[in-house]
Amino acid sequence: MSIAENITKVRQTMDRAAAEHGRDPTSVRLLAVSKTFAAEAVIQAADSGQIAFGENYLQEAIDKQQAVHSLRPDLSLEWHFIGPIQSNKTRPIAEHFAWVHALDREKIARRLSEQRPQDLPPLNVCLQVNVSGEDSKSGVAPAEVLALAQVVTILPGLSLRGLMAIPEPADDFESQRKPFALLRALQQQLTEAGIPTDTLSMGMSADMHAAIAEGATIVRIGTSIFGKRDYAN
Ligand SMILES: *Cc1c(COP(=O)(O)O)cnc(C)c1O
Numbered sequence: 001m002s003i004a005e006n007i008t009k010v011r012q013t014m015d016r017a018a019a020e021h022g023r024d025p026t027s028v029r030l031l032a033v034s035k036t037f038a039a040e041a042v043i044q045a046a047d048s049g050q051i052a053f054g055e056n057y058l059q060e061a062i063d064k065q066q067a068v069h070s071l072r073p074d075l076s077l078e079w080h081f082i083g084p085i086q087s088n089k090t091r092p093i094a095e096h097f098a099w100v101h102a103l104d105r106e107k108i109a110r111r112l113s114e115q116r117p118q119d120l121p122p123l124n125v126c127l128q129v130n131v132s133g134e135d136s137k138s139g140v141a142p143a144e145v146l147a148l149a150q151v152v153t154i155l156p157g158l159s160l161r162g163l164m165a166i167p168e169p170a171d172d173f174e175s176q177r178k179p180f181a182l183l184r185a186l187q188q189q190l191t192e193a194g195i196p197t198d199t200l201s202m203g204m205s206a207d208m209h210a211a212i213a214e215g216a217t218i219v220r221i222g223t224s225i226f227g228k229r230d231y232a233n
Contacts, residue, residue, distance in 0.1 A: 003041060004048040006225045007032070010208075014219065017212040028212055031080055031201075033222030035060065036229040039067035045225065046075050054101070054220050056083030062096055082164075082201075082220060084138055091115045094123060094157070101164045101201050101220075102128040104140045109152045116157030123157060126164035126201045129186060131179035139165065145186050149195050162199030162217070163187050169206065176210035184215045 001009075007030075015025040033054040034042050042053055042064065055061035058081070065079060080099040090111040093100060103109055103125045116123050127148055130139030140148050145163070153160045163186055167179035180202050190197060203211025203219035211219055222229065 003044040003225060006227075007045060007048045007050055010221055010224050013208070014212060017209045021213045023212065023215075027217060029218045031082075031218050031220045032225050033082065033204075033220050034064070034226060035083075035222065036231060037226045039064050039071060041226055042068050042077070043072055043075070046072070046077060051076075052078045052080060052218075054080045054082040054222075056081075058083070058089050058092060062092060065096060085112075087111060095120075097123065099124040099126075099161075101126045102138065103152070104128045104130075104138060104148075106148060106151050109148070109155060109158060113155035113157030122159040124161045124199075125152060125158050126162050126199055127152065127160070128164045128166070129183055131165045131182050132168040142182065142186055146189060146193055146195075149190050149193075153195050160195070160197060162197035162201065163190075164201035166204070167202075167207070173210055176207040177214055180207075180211050180214035180216070187215075 014028050018025040018028055031052045031054045032045050032050050035056045078098045080101060081093050081097040082101040084102055085093060085108050087108055090108060094112045094115040095117055100123060112123055127145060128139040129145055130141055149160060152158055163183050165179060165183045170176045183200055183202055187197060187200060199217050200215050201218040203216045205221055205224040208219045
């Protein structure tokens with residue numbers, strides 16, 4: 001199947017999942033995760049109407065953005081940085097992306113805000129929450145989400161959009177839903193504390209349906225669009 005056909009299929013699955021759970025299908029956005037795939041794959045997806053692309057590795061992402069731009073200067077894409085953020089890489093991230101999904105430390109937040117170029121709108125950010133307990137190294141603990149949100153929300157170079165999670169893989173639907181429900185509850189807690197947000201970045205190829213059931217507004221899909229990744233390249 002072509003990338004165009006895969007995107008059509010993913011969008012249909014998203015629409016069906018939304019309808020099944022009483023949600024407006026237009027309230028769920030598709031982020032195409034293009035890590036390890038070439039600029040040509042991004043262009044094929046863009047020609048099927050895809051606008052938002054997610055990347056995890058900074059140098060790969062910047063090279064790809066430049067390659068896409070030189071091949072197709074007519075395309076206006078929205079790039080999301082979804083990987084872990086090292087503090088010595090904040091400047092290029094602040095310069096080259098519209099969104100960051102995995103913010104989990106105050107120090108990184110302050111650097112991104114300071115380094116966001118003045119001529120760009122504030123960087124859209126999601127706080128990554130560790131919804132799977134001790135096993136996972138990244139993400140802020142659920143009990144610390146509010147404190148971090150209170151800091152981030154006043155930084156001038158950032159726009160706090162919501163929360164993001166990467167739960168431990170689970171096979172059955174009900175187990176997949178639990179961490180997503182927790183993320184939704186944490187977002188509700190922020191709203192009640194006077195910090196309303198509009199984004200839940202949750203759901204990947206294997207658990208997209210459960211994420212949409214629990215209120216995902218951005219699903220981050222790689223494999224179902226581009227195929228299996230080969231890290232040897
Ligand atoms: C790679 C990646 C994805 C996409 O995963 P698939 O299972 O290929 O859909 C989504 N989110 C993050 C943070 C990723 O690193």
